[in-house]
Amino acid sequence: MDLFEYQGKQYFARYDIPVSPGGPADTVDEAVKEAASAGYPVVVKAQVQVGGRGKAGGIKLADNEAEVREHAGNILGMDIKGHVVRRLWVEAASDIDEEYYVSFTLDRSEKKHLMMLSREGGVEIEVVAETNPEAIVKLHIDPVDGLSEAIARQACLDAQLPERAIEGATDILVKLYRCYDEGDCDLAEINPLILKPTGEVHALDAKVTLDDNAEFRHPEWDAFRGLTEMDEREKMAAEKNLQYIGLDGTVGIIANGAGLAMSTLDVVNQVGGSAANFLDIGGGANADVMAGALEVINFDENVKSIFINIFGGITRGEEVAKGIVEAMGRVDLKAPIVIRLDGTNAEEGRQILLDAGIPQDKLRSEPTMLDAARVAVELAN
Amino acid sequence: MAIFVDENTKVIVQGLTGGQGKYHGLRNRDYGTQVVAGVTPGKGGQDIDGIPIFNTVAEAVEATGATASFATVPPKFAPGAIMEAAEAGIGFIVCITEGIPAQDEAKVFNRLKRDFPGTRLLGPNCPGIISPGKCNIGITAGEIAQLPTADGPNVGIVSRSGTLTYQALYELKQRGIGVSTCVGIGGDPVPGTNFIDCLSEFQSDPETHAIMMLGEIGGSAEEEAAEYIAANVTKPMSAYIAGVTAPAGKKMGHAGAIVSGNKGTAQGKMDALAAAGVKVGLNPTEAGELMAEIVAAL
Numbered sequence: 001m002d003l004f005e006y007q008g009k010q011y012f013a014r015y016d017i018p019v020s021p022g023g024p025a026d027t028v029d030e031a032v033k034e035a036a037s038a039g040y041p042v043v044v045k046a047q048v049q050v051g052g053r054g055k056a057g058g059i060k061l062a063d064n065e066a067e068v069r070e071h072a073g074n075i076l077g078m079d080i081k082g083h084v085v086r087r088l089w090v091e092a093a094s095d096i097d098e099e100y101y102v103s104f105t106l107d108r109s110e111k112k113h114l115m116m117l118s119r120e121g122g123v124e125i126e127v128v129a130e131t132n133p134e135a136i137v138k139l140h141i142d143p144v145d146g147l148s149e150a151i152a153r154q155a156c157l158d159a160q161l162p163e164r165a166i167e168g169a170t171d172i173l174v175k176l177y178r179c180y181d182e183g184d185c186d187l188a189e190i191n192p193l194i195l196k197p198t199g200e201v202h203a204l205d206a207k208v209t210l211d212d213n214a215e216f217r218h219p220e221w222d223a224f225r226g227l228t229e230m231d232e233r234e235k236m237a238a239e240k241n242l243q244y245i246g247l248d249g250t251v252g253i254i255a256n257g258a259g260l261a262m263s264t265l266d267v268v269n270q271v272g273g274s275a276a277n278f279l280d281i282g283g284g285a286n287a288d289v290m291a292g293a294l295e296v297i298n299f300d301e302n303v304k305s306i307f308i309n310i311f312g313g314i315t316r317g318e319e320v321a322k323g324i325v326e327a328m329g330r331v332d333l334k335a336p337i338v339i340r341l342d343g344t345n346a347e348e349g350r351q352i353l354l355d356a357g358i359p360q361d362k363l364r365s366e367p368t369m370l371d372a373a374r375v376a377v378e379l380a381n
Numbered sequence: 382m383a384i385f386v387d388e389n390t391k392v393i394v395q396g397l398t399g400g401q402g403k404y405h406g407l408r409n410r411d412y413g414t415q416v417v418a419g420v421t422p423g424k425g426g427q428d429i430d431g432i433p434i435f436n437t438v439a440e441a442v443e444a445t446g447a448t449a450s451f452a453t454v455p456p457k458f459a460p461g462a463i464m465e466a467a468e469a470g471i472g473f474i475v476c477i478t479e480g481i482p483a484q485d486e487a488k489v490f491n492r493l494k495r496d497f498p499g500t501r502l503l504g505p506n507c508p509g510i511i512s513p514g515k516c517n518i519g520i521t522a523g524e525i526a527q528l529p530t531a532d533g534p535n536v537g538i539v540s541r542s543g544t545l546t547y548q549a550l551y552e553l554k555q556r557g558i559g560v561s562t563c564v565g566i567g568g569d570p571v572p573g574t575n576f577i578d579c580l581s582e583f584q585s586d587p588e589t590h591a592i593m594m595l596g597e598i599g600g601s602a603e604e605e606a607a608e609y610i611a612a613n614v615t616k617p618m619s620a621y622i623a624g625v626t627a628p629a630g631k632k633m634g635h636a637g638a639i640v641s642g643n644k645g646t647a648q649g650k651m652d653a654l655a656a657a658g659v660k661v662g663l664n665p666t667e668a669g670e671l672m673a674e675i676v677a678a679l
Contacts, residue, residue: 211482
C-alpha cells in the first residue's frame with residue numbers, strides 16, 4: 001500500500017521523526033483552519049501519489065488566509081498527471097538551509113536492506129545517480145543486525161553532511177530505519193530531508209510503501225485505507241478478496257495462479273489484443289470464487305470478451321468446469337466467454353462445459369492458450 | 382539422480398494436523414514420498430493416518446532421522462517454524478506459505494546464512510519440489526510430471542511461478558519428455574533458493590540433460606542467472622518470462638513481481654537470457670516447443 005505524503009508523515013511521527021506541524025484538508029475552509037493552527041506562513045500541498053506536484057502547481061506557499069483560500073481553491077480538484085486532487089496537506093512553512101535525501105529499501109540481489117543517503121536532496125535521486133553518483137552513499141544493512149547509531153553517524157560523515165547536521169541526521173536515520181523495519185515498509189524515503197538555519201534536521205516530505213503482507217500486525221494501518229487510489233473495479237475486487245489489477249483493454253482475464261495470469265495478459269497482447277485486467281483466482285477455482293470474479297469483470301464496461309485460462313493441477317478439470325457452469329447461472333454476463341481448460345482431467349471438464357448446453361455465442365472452449373487468446377481477441381475487436 | 386530430494390529423503394510436515402498440511406502431506410505420501418512424521422506443538426503423541434505427530438522438530442528428527450521438512454503453517458508462524466527446523470538439523474526446508482512479511486523473510490534468510498549455512502530453504506510462497514517417481518514435497522500434482530528415463534534425455538525445471546511450473550511439466554509430459562527434478566523457487570522478494578542455486582545443481586546432475594527456466598517480472602534474479610549461465614552452464618536451456626505487458630509499479634499477484642521504473646522488466650530479462658544462449662519462448666507453450674527441439678537434438 002502506497003501512502004500519501006500526509007499519511008507518511010503521520011506514520012513517521014509514530015516513530016518520533018520530526019515533521020512540520022500541519023493537518024489534512026478536504027475543503028478550502030478546512031485548509032484555512034489547519035493553516036491557522038499550524039501558523040503562517042504555510043505550504044498548501046496537493047495529496048496525490050505521483051511525482052512532479054510542484055511543477056504542476058500543486059504546492060504553494062501562503063502568507064495569509066486570503067492566499068490559503070486562493071491556493072486551496074485552485075489545487076482541490078486539480079488534475080495532476082491523471083490524478084485528481086481530493087485532499088490537501090497544510091503545514092507550517094520551513095526555512096531551509098540545505099536539502100538532503102535518505103531512503104531505505106530492500107536490495108533483492110543482496111538480500112539485505114539498502115540505505116541511500118545524499119547531500120543532494122530535493123531532486124529525484126535517479127537524476128543524482130546519473131549526474132553525480134559519488135554524491136550518494138549506499139550502505140547495505142544486515143536485517144539481523146539492524147542499523148546502529150555509530151554506523152548511521154559514519155554514513156552521515158561519508159555523505160559529507162556539514163558538522164552541524166550530523167547529530168540531527170544520525171538521529172533521523174536511526175529512527176527512519178526503525179520505522180522501515182518495525183513499521184514493515186517496502187520503502188521509506190525522505191526527500192528532502194532539510195537542515196534549518198536553527199540547526200534542526202527534519203522531514204519535509206514522506207514517501208512510504210507499506211508491505212501488505214504485514215497488515216496482520218499493524219491495526220493502525222486501518223486509518224490509511226479508504227483514500228487509497230483504487231478504481232471502482234479494484235475496490236469491488238478487494239471486497240471479494242480477489243487479486244485484481246485494473247487495466248485499459250477490452251479482454252477480461254481470469255486465470256489461476258499469478259504467473260499464469262501474467263502469461264495470459266502477454267498472450268492476449270501477442271495476438272493483437274489488450275487485457276482489461278489482471279485477475280488471479282488462486283489454486284482452487286470453485287463456483288463462489290468464479291462467480292465473484294465474473295461479477296467484477298462484468299462490472300467493467302470496457303470488457304467485450306472474457307478469457308478464462310485455467311490449468312488444473314490438484315484442482316481437477318471437472319471441478320473447475322462445474323464451478324464455471326454454476327457461476328454463469330448466477331451472473332448475467334454482458335460479454336462472451338472463451339475458456340481454455342487444461343491439465344488434470346481437462347477432457348472431463350470440457351465435456352461438462354459442453355453438456356451444460358450453454359450456447360456457443362456465450363461460452364466457447366478452445367484447446368490451447370494461444371487459440372483461446374485469438375478467439376477472445378477476435379470477439380473483443 | 383535428481384537434485385535436492387530423492388527416494389532417500391525423509392520428510393516431516395510442520396503443520397500436518399492443519400487442513401492444508403494434512404491434504405498435501407498425505408498426497409505427498411501417496412505419491413511415494415517418505416513422509417515420516419508431523420510436527421504440531423501440543424499434539425505430540427497423536428497420529429494423522431498413521432503418521433506420528435511430535436511436539437517439536439527436534440523430537441521428530443531424533444525419532445525418525447528426518448532430513449527434510451515441509452512447512453505449511455500460517456505467515457505469522459512460518460519464520461519460527463523455519464528456524465526451528467534449521468536448529469533441529471534439517472538440511473532442506475520447503476515452505477509453501479504465502480504472505481510472509483518481507484522484513485521477516487529477509488531476517489530468516491540472513492539468519493540461516495549466518496548460523497545454519499548447511500540448511501537450504503526453498504520458498505516461501507512456492508509450490509515445492511518434485512523429483513518424479515522419487516519424492517514430491519509441496520503442492521504439485523504428481524500425476525502431471527513425466528518420469529525420467531535411465532538414459533535420458535531428461536529435463537530439469539526451475540520456476541518462480543506455481544501454475545507456470547505445472548504448465549511446464551504438462552508441456553513436457555505431452556511430448557513424453559522426462560523430468561529429473563522440478564523446483565518451484567517461489568514468487569517472493571527474498572527466496573531462500575534462487576535460480577543460480579538450482580542451475581548449478583542441474584549442471585552437475587548427470588541425470589539432467591537440459592534445463593527449462595520460468596521467470597517473471599521484478600527484481601534481477603533472471604539477469605543474474607543469465608550471467609551465471611553464460612559462464613557456467615553448458616547444458617542447453619529454454620526459458621519463458623511472464624509479465625511482458627505488466628504495468629510498472631503494480632504487484633502482479635506475487636509479492637516479488639513488480640516492475641520498478643525501468644528495472645525488472647520482462648523484456649530486459651528475455652534479452653539477458655537470449656544473450657546467454659538460452660532459447661526464449663514468448664509463451665509457456667513456445668518454451669515447451671523449444672525444449673522439445675533441444676531434446677530431439679540431444
